[in-house]
Every structure is written in C-alpha cells, then in structure tokens.
Amino acid sequence: DWDDALRRGRLLRGQTNQALIAGLGYEIESAGPHTSLLVTAAGKHAVAVFLDEGDEFEIPAQKFELFSPVTHALAAADRLGLDWVVLVRGSTLRLYPARPDVGVGRRGRSGTYVEVSLALIGDDQIGMVPLFFDSGALQSGGTVDQVLESSSLFVAxxxxxxxxxxxxxxxxxxxxxxxxxxxxxxxxxxxxxxxxxxxxxxxxxxxxxxxxxxxxxxxxxxxxxxxxxxxxxxxxxxxxxxxxxxxxxxxxxxxxxxxxxxxx
Structure with missing residues (x-):
C-alpha cells in the first residue's frame, strides 16, 4: 500500500547509481559496454544504463557510439527482448517502455518515460520510487502494470x-x-x-x-x-x-x- 511504499522510498534516501538499484532489490549483470541487466530470482526485468553526472539522457555521446543513452538502452532492450529500460544518473531514475504500444499519451519510445529524482521529491511523494522502480514493479502484473491500467481507464x-x-x-x-x-x-x-x-x-x-x-x-x-x-x-x-x-x-x-x- 501507499504507506509501505513511502516507508520503502525513505530508506533509499542518500543512495545513488548502483547502490540505489541494489536498494530497489535488483542484482546487476553486465550485458556489454555501458549496458547492464536488472535481475531478480524471477528473471531479467530491464536494461539499465548508468550515466555519469555530466551525461545527458537525450544527448549523443562518444561512449555510446554517438547515440544518446536513451537510444543506446532501447536498442539493447530490443536486442535482448526486454520490455523496460531504466536510466540512472546519480539519484535520478528514468523508466522507459521498450514497446511502442505502452504508456498513456505516448510520444515515441524516447519521449515516453517517468522520471523521479530522490534529490527533489518530497517525503510525501517518495513512495513513487518503489512503485515504479523496485524489483516487484516491473514484473507482469506488478505496480507499473497496475498504474498503466488505471491510467488508461482515467484517460478514457x-x-x-x-x-x-x-x-x-x-x-x-x-x-x-x-x-x-x-x-x-x-x-x-x-x-x-x-x-x-x-x-x-x-x-x-x-x-x-x-x-x-x-x-x-x-x-x-x-x-x-x-x-x-x-x-x-x-x-x-x-x-x-x-x-x-x-x-x-x-x-x-x-x-x-x-x-x-x-x-x-
């Protein structure tokens, strides 16, 4: 419930990058240069890309072979057959659907995402972090699926x-x-x-x-x-x-x- 999500979200304060992802309940496996997998006992859930503080989500970079981090991650998700992409820069998280038919108010894959920054979000809203990003959120029927279903009904x-x-x-x-x-x-x-x-x-x-x-x-x-x-x-x-x-x-x-x- 929401109170439990708030409690779990507050425990993540101060964590960044790989430590933040580990705090969300994932193991991290390498999937190639600058590309990781978020894994639990239930399987592989998402492609993850960890950015340096100077990196921009949408700006092409040499280390991504002149693609943007978003484009690089989505291409990896296509190659690996995964439905989700998580980009991490410090305490900021972005979640992208790899499938183009997912999301409300879709703008194309690179423009359809939810972003949360632990440095900016208040304690009364920090439950959004585990609801969208923790190890149970991206499983089939998890909280992300539930939010998408509710959003579709609301939009209709x-x-x-x-x-x-x-x-x-x-x-x-x-x-x-x-x-x-x-x-x-x-x-x-x-x-x-x-x-x-x-x-x-x-x-x-x-x-x-x-x-x-x-x-x-x-x-x-x-x-x-x-x-x-x-x-x-x-x-x-x-x-x-x-x-x-x-x-x-x-x-x-x-x-x-x-x-x-x-x-x-």
Missing part, C-alpha cells in the same frame, strides 16, 4: 468528458457566434456557419495535438512558443481565473489564431 473517461465539452459546450457557442456574425439565419446560412465551425474546431484540435506531440516546435523555438496555441490557452486560463474582461469588439485573439494557422 477524460476523453469522454472532453468530447462532451467540445460538442455540447464549445461547438454550439462557436456556431452561434459565427451565425450571428454572418447574420444569415436561412438553412443555407446555418449550414455554412456549421461548416465554418467544424473548420475552426478541427484546426484547433490539429494544432493542439501537434504541439503536444512535438510535431510543432512549441518546446524548442521561443518565437513559435510565444504565439503557440498552448501559450494562448494558458493565457486564457489565467484570464478566466483572474476575472479578466474582454473588449467585445477586439479581434486580436482571432487574428493571432489565423496567423498561426497560416504560418503552419
């Missing part, structure tokens, strides 16, 4: 609520605004307003998805990020929280969205 319910909010809350308001703007309440005019509503909706969804999945440079290009849909959404959320009022005749938000679509 979240998706249903999102669809309801889009089609029952957002779309009718947007359609009414567009119909009012054109002033045409004939069947043909309403049909045109509906078509425009769907165009706006799917453009917004397309851009939001692309920014989230890093298909657009939201996280890597400051100029794009400043004008991104994600930044606009955060700004509008803050406006709503603070009770900001809007100029009924202003078009700057709409103009910004159109400029973004045109640029894309």
């Amino acid at each position: 319910e979240l998706g249903k609520r999102l669809r309801d909010r889009v089609y029952f809350d957002a779309v009718p308001v947007l359609a009414a605004v567009l119909a009012s703007k054109h002033g045409d309440t004939t069947p043909e005019g309403l049909q045109e307003a509906y078509a425009q509503t769907m165009t706006v909706l799917f453009r917004l969804l397309f851009v939001a998805y692309a920014e989230d999945k890093e298909l657009l440079p939201y996280r890597t290009n400051g100029a794009y990020a400043e004008h991104s849909l994600t930044t606009l959404a955060k700004r509008l959320s803050e406006y709503r929280r603070t009770g900001e009022t809007f100029d009924a005749n202003g078009t700057d938000l709409w103009d910004g969205a159109q400029a973004l679509w045109a640029a894309i």
Whole structure:
C-alpha cells in the first residue's frame, strides 16, 4: 500500500547509481559496454544504463557510439527482448517502455518515460520510487502494470468528458457566434456557419495535438512558443481565473489564431 511504499522510498534516501538499484532489490549483470541487466530470482526485468553526472539522457555521446543513452538502452532492450529500460544518473531514475504500444499519451519510445529524482521529491511523494522502480514493479502484473491500467481507464473517461465539452459546450457557442456574425439565419446560412465551425474546431484540435506531440516546435523555438496555441490557452486560463474582461469588439485573439494557422 501507499504507506509501505513511502516507508520503502525513505530508506533509499542518500543512495545513488548502483547502490540505489541494489536498494530497489535488483542484482546487476553486465550485458556489454555501458549496458547492464536488472535481475531478480524471477528473471531479467530491464536494461539499465548508468550515466555519469555530466551525461545527458537525450544527448549523443562518444561512449555510446554517438547515440544518446536513451537510444543506446532501447536498442539493447530490443536486442535482448526486454520490455523496460531504466536510466540512472546519480539519484535520478528514468523508466522507459521498450514497446511502442505502452504508456498513456505516448510520444515515441524516447519521449515516453517517468522520471523521479530522490534529490527533489518530497517525503510525501517518495513512495513513487518503489512503485515504479523496485524489483516487484516491473514484473507482469506488478505496480507499473497496475498504474498503466488505471491510467488508461482515467484517460478514457477524460476523453469522454472532453468530447462532451467540445460538442455540447464549445461547438454550439462557436456556431452561434459565427451565425450571428454572418447574420444569415436561412438553412443555407446555418449550414455554412456549421461548416465554418467544424473548420475552426478541427484546426484547433490539429494544432493542439501537434504541439503536444512535438510535431510543432512549441518546446524548442521561443518565437513559435510565444504565439503557440498552448501559450494562448494558458493565457486564457489565467484570464478566466483572474476575472479578466474582454473588449467585445477586439479581434486580436482571432487574428493571432489565423496567423498561426497560416504560418503552419
């Protein structure tokens, strides 16, 4: 349970690298240069790569034959037929699924992971470390599988609520605004307003998805990020929280969205 996980997590304080992995209940076996296996009596559970403090998870390095540590570890997992990869740098742990169909909100294998740093996590959350990383976590039916199953159910319910909010809350308001703007309440005019509503909706969804999945440079290009849909959404959320009022005749938000679509 959670109290037991907290207790086990606190026992790991101060441990790093191989000592931390041993504290999580694994034996470490060599599987080649800069590559290890995490092993228990139940079998081999994951590929592990131990990084030096100056190493970056995603940056290619000479010792990994000009691949990043993540890419190196995932290739080893493929070669050895293991489902999980653990990267360790000091007191920081990362867990990656080697299979591309594992995880919620997947971004590709190298972008799908959970990271925990014992140097940063509080005592009230340190139970996350054994729940995701200890010797029972990665076994079939272990806590990682349980978390993934619960997350899938949560995401499915979240998706249903999102669809309801889009089609029952957002779309009718947007359609009414567009119909009012054109002033045409004939069947043909309403049909045109509906078509425009769907165009706006799917453009917004397309851009939001692309920014989230890093298909657009939201996280890597400051100029794009400043004008991104994600930044606009955060700004509008803050406006709503603070009770900001809007100029009924202003078009700057709409103009910004159109400029973004045109640029894309």
